[in-house]
Amino acid sequence: MEKETVVLYPGMGAGHLAPMVLLAKQLVRFGFSVTIVTTAVPHQPSSTNNTRSDISSPNHSISFHALPAVSLPPVQNKHPICLKYDTIREYNPKLLEFLTSLSAATKIRAIILDFFQTDAISVARELEIPVYLFMTSGASILAVWLHLPVLHHTIEKSFKDMAVADEQVHVPGVPSILACDMPVSVHDRDSEMYQDRIRNYSQMTEADGIIVNTFEALEPRAVAALKDGRCVPGRRMPPVYCIGPLIGGIDKQKESQGMHECLTWLDLQPKRSVVYLCFGSEGAFTPEQIKEIAVGLERSRQRFLWVVCSRDDARNNFKQRSEPDLNSLLPEGFMTRTKDQGIVVKSWAPQIEVLNHVAVSCFVSHCGWNSALEAMLAGVPLICWPLYAEQAINKVLLVEELKVGVVMDGYDKELVRAEEIEAKMRYLMESEGGRMVRERMVSSREKAVEALAEGGPLDGELRAFLKDTGNAKKMIATASTELTDLHILHQSCKV
Incomplete structure (x- = not known):
């Protein structure tokens, strides 16, 4: 019997592609073949090929198809997020052409779009393919996104103006959020970027369902608010499927090729003695901030593993980074003075292996959702230092709701001082309060492991999703037949 195909259409960038590949592997377990359709990020070097080779083992049931590149007219001073939305819309005809040819060769069970790709819902509707969204973040962020169009009509001020007055934003199922953390x-409600976002979030309810990379025991309040429809009052709320936590595993093939130097160093450190600092694929700091981190680390006297990325412009997180020059970035003599205390790695470290190493005790993180889930499954508490996107909202969940981390005060200022960095590391590593945070993270880890168990919540949610895709396909086919019958009846009445 021919396998049915599920098409995945990830957002642009490795951070959106990686969870999609992990979702693909789950779908393959249930007997489906998967085609992942990729696009190029405008004005950025492509990392798709590296991501594909890094996270997808040879599997004949998973294939990739790169849509032909599109070209946009040059626009000066346009924000990269707006360019992404423009590019998504330009790709729609090419996506339609590919899906049309694919549907002639195989049965398409459904198409799953990244939540950024809501402009492609119309393509699936044109071909009468059930269409679902994949939320690479958690249920709390989904609740915020879905509720933003409601806030748009009920709050007249921009969030930037609310932030000046330290006002809060209230979303069903989510702790109160300071406006500055949005x-x-x-x-800015008058910006093109804001308008693009509101349109994107308004379209999300048009999908047949929404998959979220979380598990209900982690975010019960947010999941309940979503399923009750409280985030979109007066509108249809699509079914929500908590198919998480989806994170990668340890790469055995790379492991056999030799361990990364940082893992060799970790093997020599005492149990639960090391602070790990890493800020994601796009998280980089100015030279001034890097020096403050270095001073804070040295003063804390904590063992550390620090992944250093740098950039010139403090506000441009989308700028391509060059390989950091540690000699110019770090304080004079830092490497010599701390040679028995820590190790500095340029740009990248094998994060899952690091977090699961017995020597690692806490994680200074930008609070990207993938990193938060990886820390949770490793049982490693967080020092939360959000940098961009929805990371400050993730911080609210991790610190105020789950209480599995502490905040790096000053993250929203121009510079976090060395004194704060030293104090937070000492607090989490040495204090009674830090011990309680670690215990809560261990409890969260147990819930995450339960979610991943065979026959557990992840499997149950995935089965429910696949059952509903079949029902949605039947409903679309029935509706199409009924429309054809009505058309024939209408034509006969004319005669």
């Missing part, structure tokens, strides 16, 4: 992309 993503910069929605701070």
Whole structure:
């Protein structure tokens, strides 16, 4: 019997592609073949090929198809997020052409779009393919995104103006959020970027369902608010499927090729003695901030593993980074003075292996959702230092709701001082309060492991989703037949 195909259409960038590949592997377990359709990020070097080779083992049931590149007219001073939305819309004809040819060769069970790709819902509707969204973040962020169009009509001020007055934003199922913690992309209601976001979030309810990379025991309040429809009052709320936590595993093939130097160093450190600092694929700091981190680390006297990325412009997180020059970035003599205390790695480290190493005790993180889930499954508490996008909202969940981390005060200022960095590391590593945070993270880890168990919540949610895709396909076919019958009846009445 021919396998049915599920088409995945990830957002642009490795951070959106990686969870999609992990979702693909789950779908393959249930007997489906998967085609992942990729696009190029405008004005950025492509990392798709590296991501594909890094996270997808040879599997004949998973294939990739790169849509032909599109070209946009040059526009000066346009924000990268707006360019992404423009590019998504330009790709729609090419996506339609590919899906048309694919549907002639195989049965398409459904198409799953990244939540950024809502402009492609119309393509699936044109071909009568059930269409679902994949939320690479958690249920709390989904609740915020879905509720933003409601806030748009009930709050007249921009979030940037609310931030000046320290006002809060209230979303069903989510702890109160300071307006300054809302993503910069929605701070100014008069901006093109804000308008693009509101349109994107308004379209999300048009999908047949929404998959979320979380598990209900982690975010019960947010999941309940979503399923009750409280986030979109007066509108249809699509079914929500908590198919998480989806994170990668340890790469056995790379492991056999030799361990990364940082893992060799970790093997020599005492149990639960190391602070790990890493800020994601796009998280980089100015030279001034890097020096403050170095001073804070040295003063704390904590063992550390620090992944250093740098950039010149403090506000440009989308700028391509060059390989950091540690000699110019770090304080004079830092490497010599701390040679028995820590190790500095340029740009990248094998994060899952690091977090699961017995020597690692806490994680200074930008609070990207993938990193938060990886820390949770490793049982490693967080020092939360959000940088961009929805990371400050993730911080609210991790610190105030789950209480599995502490905040790096000053993250929203120009510079976090060395004194704060030293104090937070000492607190989490040495204090009674830090011990309680670690215990709560261990409890969260147990829930995450239960979610991943065979026959557990992840399997149950995935089965429910696949059952509903079949029902949605039947409903679309029935509706199409009924429309054809009505058309024939209408034509006969004319005669």
